[in-house]
Amino acid sequence: xxxxxxxxxxxxxxxxxxxxxxxxxxxxxxxxxxxxxxxxxxxxxxxxxxxxxxxxxxxxxxxxxxxxxxxxxxxxxxxxxxxxxxxxxxxxxxxxxxxxxxxxxxxxxxxxxxxxxxxxxxxxxxxxxxxxxxxxxxxxxxxxxxxxxxxxxxxxxxxxxxxxxxxxxxxxxxxxxxxxxxxxxxxxxxxxxxxxxxxxxxxxxxxxxxxxxxxxxxxxxxxxxxxxxxxxxxxxxxxxxxxxxxxxxxxxxxxxxxxxxxxxxxxxxxxxxxxxxxxxxxxxxxxxxxxxxxxxxxxxxxxxxxxxxxxxxxxxxxxxxxxxxx
Amino acid sequence: xxxxxxxxxxxxxxxxxxxxxxxxxxxxxxxxxxxxxxxxxxxxxxxxxxxxxxxxxxxxxxxxxxxxxxxxxxxxxxxxxxxxxxxxxxxxxxxxxxxxxxxxxxxxxxxxxxxxxxxxxxxxxxxxxxxxxxxxxxxxxxxxxxxxxxxxxxxxxxxxxxxxxxxxxxxxxxxxxxxxxxxxxxxxxxxxxxxxxxxxxxxxxxxxxxxxxxxxxxxxxxxxxxxxxxxxxxxxxxxxxxxxxxxxxxxxxxxxxxxxxxxxxxxxxxxxxxxxxxxxxxxxxxxxxxxxxxxxxxxxxxxxxxxxxxxxxxxxxxxxxxxxxx
Numbered sequence: 001x002x003x004x005x006x007x008x009x010x011x012x013x014x015x016x017x018x019x020x021x022x023x024x025x026x027x028x029x030x031x032x033x034x035x036x037x038x039x040x041x042x043x044x045x046x047x048x049x050x051x052x053x054x055x056x057x058x059x060x061x062x063x064x065x066x067x068x069x070x071x072x073x074x075x076x077x078x079x080x081x082x083x084x085x086x087x088x089x090x091x092x093x094x095x096x097x098x099x100x101x102x103x104x105x106x107x108x109x110x111x112x113x114x115x116x117x118x119x120x121x122x123x124x125x126x127x128x129x130x131x132x133x134x135x136x137x138x139x140x141x142x143x144x145x146x147x148x149x150x151x152x153x154x155x156x157x158x159x160x161x162x163x164x165x166x167x168x169x170x171x172x173x174x175x176x177x178x179x180x181x182x183x184x185x186x187x188x189x190x191x192x193x194x195x196x197x198x199x200x201x202x203x204x205x206x207x208x209x210x211x212x213x214x215x216x217x218x219x220x221x222x223x224x225x226x227x228x229x230x231x232x233x234x235x236x237x238x239x240x241x242x243x244x245x246x247x248x249x250x251x252x253x254x255x256x257x258x259x260x261x262x263x264x265x266x267x268x269x270x271x272x273x274x275x276x277x278x279x280x281x282x283x284x285x286x287x288x289x290x291x292x293x294x295x296x297x298x299x300x301x302x303x304x305x306x307x308x309x310x311x312x313x314x315x316x317x318x319x320x321x322x323x324x325x326x
Numbered sequence: 327x328x329x330x331x332x333x334x335x336x337x338x339x340x341x342x343x344x345x346x347x348x349x350x351x352x353x354x355x356x357x358x359x360x361x362x363x364x365x366x367x368x369x370x371x372x373x374x375x376x377x378x379x380x381x382x383x384x385x386x387x388x389x390x391x392x393x394x395x396x397x398x399x400x401x402x403x404x405x406x407x408x409x410x411x412x413x414x415x416x417x418x419x420x421x422x423x424x425x426x427x428x429x430x431x432x433x434x435x436x437x438x439x440x441x442x443x444x445x446x447x448x449x450x451x452x453x454x455x456x457x458x459x460x461x462x463x464x465x466x467x468x469x470x471x472x473x474x475x476x477x478x479x480x481x482x483x484x485x486x487x488x489x490x491x492x493x494x495x496x497x498x499x500x501x502x503x504x505x506x507x508x509x510x511x512x513x514x515x516x517x518x519x520x521x522x523x524x525x526x527x528x529x530x531x532x533x534x535x536x537x538x539x540x541x542x543x544x545x546x547x548x549x550x551x552x553x554x555x556x557x558x559x560x561x562x563x564x565x566x567x568x569x570x571x572x573x574x575x576x577x578x579x580x581x582x583x584x585x586x587x588x589x590x591x592x593x594x595x596x597x598x599x600x601x602x603x604x605x606x607x608x609x610x611x612x613x614x615x616x617x618x619x620x621x622x623x624x625x626x627x628x629x630x631x632x633x634x635x636x637x638x639x640x641x642x643x644x645x646x647x648x649x650x651x652x
Contacts, residue, residue: 007357008341011546015334019539019599031333213345213593213622217547220337267539267598273345276593276619283618283641291617292609293602296539315609 016221019296025306030296034223041231047142050235054112061113065120068304072123082155085137087119091126099168100324101160102129103136103196105153105184107175107300109205109229110236111140121174124304128200128316129170131324134160138180145238150246153184158193166194167325172262175271175300178204182249182278189257198323199261200316203271203299204278206250208233208242212273225270225299250278254285261289262319264312266297290319342547345622351632356622360549367557373468376561380438387439391446394630398449408481411463413445417452425494426650427486428455429462429522431479431510433501433626435531435555436562437466447500450630454526454642455496457650460486464506471564476572479510484519492520493651498588501597501626504530508575508604515583524649525587526642529597529625530604532576534559534568538599551596551625576604580611587615588645590638592623616645 018030042049073092078085106113106121113121114137122135138152160169173181178201185199210228219228237247245252252258261282265275275291282289292315294301294308301309344356368375399418404411432439432447439447440463448461464478486495499507504527511525536554545554563573571578578584587608591601601617608615618641620627620634627635 007344007353009344009356009360009547009549011340011342013339014337014542014546016337016539016542018333018335019537021537021603027333030335034335211345211347213342216340216342217594218543220340221335221543223335267602268543272593273621276621277347279619280621280637284637291619293605293617293619295599295602295606311606311610 022296023302023307026296026302026308029302029306030223030298032223034226044231044235050111050142057112058108058114058117061108062117062120064303065117065124069120069123072126074123074126076119076123081134082159084152084156086156087122087135087137089119089122089126089133089135091130091132094132098131099164100131100326101164101169102131102133102320103157103160103169103171103181104133105136105138105171105173105177105180107173107177109232110149110176110179111142111232113176114138114140121177125172127310127313129172129320130317131320141235141238146236146240146247149236150180150183150187153180154187154191157184157188157196161193165325167197169196170198170200170320170323171196172200172202174202174204176205178202179206179208179247179249182206182252183246185258186245186249186252195257195259197325198259198320200320201261201275201278202264202312202316203266203269203301204263204274205229205271206248206274206278208237208248212271212277214270214273214276218268218270218272221268222270222298223268228270250274250281252281254282254287258282258285258287260323261287262292262316263289264292264294264316266294266299266301268296268298270299348622349633352622352628352634355628355632356549356624358549360552370557370561376437376468383438384434384440384443387434388443388446390629391443391450395446395449398452400449400452402445402449407460408485410478410482412482413448413461413463415445415448415452415459415461417456417458420458424457425490426457426652427490427495428457428459428646429483429486429495429497429507430459431462431464431497431499431503431506433499433503435558436475436502436505437468437558439502440464440466447503451498453636453639455498455646456643457646467561467564472562472566472573475562476506476509476513479506480513480517483510483514483522487519491651493523495522496524496526496646496649497522498526498528500528500530502531504528505532505534505573505575508532508578509572511584512571512575512578521583521585523651524585524646526646527587527601527604528590528638528642529592529595529627530589530600531555531597532574532600532604534563534574538597538603540596540599540602544594544596544598547594548592548596548624549594554596576600576607578607580608580613584608584611584613586649587613588618588642589615590618590620590642592620592625592627594622594624596625
């Protein structure tokens with residue numbers, strides 16, 4: 001059956017209206033033209049091409065994030081942890097003896113989001129977690145493909161455990177950050193490290209093979225991810241098997257241990273199937289897993305500026321609050 | 327923004343392949359031609375036309391359900407409860423003093439599914455619940471539109487509580503049955519009856535106004551619900567407001583009380599947004615709600631015959647097992 005391409009469902013061209021029951025802000029976001037065709041991917045050996053593309057996209061993302069980050073009252077300390085740059089972001093008013101840490105792995109398709117973007121993403125995660133957050137500025141391709149990014153995330157988790165009880169640590173990330181957060185848990189577990197208290201995987205890129213149904217059904221509906229990401233996935237994998245659980249954690253063996261996990265996606269999200277399948281896989285392995293789907297939302301929600309995004313922040317906050325040991 | 331029809335997303339025609347990671351049975355189901363255009367709806371006053379259409383569709387559904395129902399070892403007693411026919415279905419081996427009852431409200435778009443279909447649907451719900459099940463053969467349009475169907479469901483719930491602790495009762499249903507199950511809880515609550523221990527709403531038709539995004543995005547992808555159901559909804563409502571919470575429970579006020587609820591849909595399901603929005607609404611009201619989405623599934627899953635359907639049965643079974651008082 002796998003090679004019988006006659007069994008396709010032909011869906012005619014359609015005009016999909018903006019759902020009028022969403023907030024005005026969400027409707028406005030969905031009424032914008034799609035972000036446009038992703039620029040043509042450079043060839044895999046064109047490092048300069050990848051860096052140039054990343055620079056443009058990082059600048060766009062930072063421009064969107066900076067005003068939101070500026071409203072969140074935090075102290076940020078630049079630290080280097082076992083050779084890896086980490087932004088330690090502490091909400092103003094955090095008790096000095098509060099042992100809790102959220103380990104935040106930034107998104108950006110595994111090629112973008114370092115430096116100031118990593119810092120801003122870490123800060124905008126604070127409303128979801130309410131605790132001190134370590135935002136990991138991991139290395140990335142084209143200079144440092146797999147396994148370097150995952151090595152960095154695991155190194156920081158290992159260092160964190162030197163003076164933190166794992167029950168005081170929750171690991172999470174959005175999009176590519178959801179990939180690395182889940183992969184670091186699998187690898188840390190395989191290396192004998194204890195599990196964190198929980199995981200938060202928002203619209204996670206847990207399948208670099210892009211086998212889920214929504215990679216087809218939501219293509220053209222998702223106004224943020226307007227194309228599949230295979231060129232970037234191949235750049236990241238650097239010849240390693242895309243289906244290995246450290247690259248596509250969806251295919252991990254969760255019966256060997258995985259912490260309680262919150263998963264999110266949107267109904268128009270190219271990664272809807274990623275979240276849905278990860279949820280089913282965890283449940284099948286007996287791992288508590290909580291799926292939350294945002295009506296009408298593309299990848300990443302509504303730019304973080306709609307009431308629906310705040311709703312998600314509150315739901316995540318309740319989830320993490322229930323999973324700290326204290 | 328609500329009347330600005332320029333903000334549509336134009337999605338070109340597409341060929342959507344069958345996901346090859348699904349079970350062979352699920353792939354086979356998705357490879358069938360869609361069930362076809364729903365036959366033209368009769369006019370609202372053409373009772374004979376509706377009955378004729380229902381007879382044809384009931385026969386098809388019964389033919390599909392009967393072989394599965396025949397494999398499930400139960401005793402069935404025909405009872406009349408406060409004037410309403412009820413099939414009392416008891417799994418063979420149930421302890422005589424087991425007080426638990428699952429109140430099953432059958433599906434069928436609010437016009438189909440009575441008699442032998444109701445009985446067969448009740449029997450095939452047994453693997454999901456494992457307990458004695460009361461399958462309510464409620465009246466339906468065209469002879470008995472709203473509020474008659476809901477009246478019957480509420481009457482049976484009220485009668486059940488005469489000699490059952492509400493903590494021994496779980497209410498549920500699929501599709502139109504999910505509508506009536508949720509509506510009966512809202513109305514019973516408003517009438518001062520105690521809440522059941524939990525609710526199970528599978529791919530529920532909780533919004534007769536059909537305002538959700540998936541009524542557009544999944545139209546043409548869902549091979550079971552191949553059209554919207556507005557003519558039937560209008561027949562059912564008989565002039566009552568489609569948006570009233572007793573007709574569209576999605577719009578209920580859940581802060582006034584609603585039991586822990588399991589919700590399910592498929593990623594290709596015309597009712598995906600129904601389930602997603604009900605889940606969000608319950609969570610916002612502080613009601614424990616558990617969302618489970620089946621990858622690639624149209625409305626109703628994979629005809630109940632794929633391993634993915636069994637997986638869902640097991641997940642529902644775990645949910646109900648956790649919510650009985652004993």
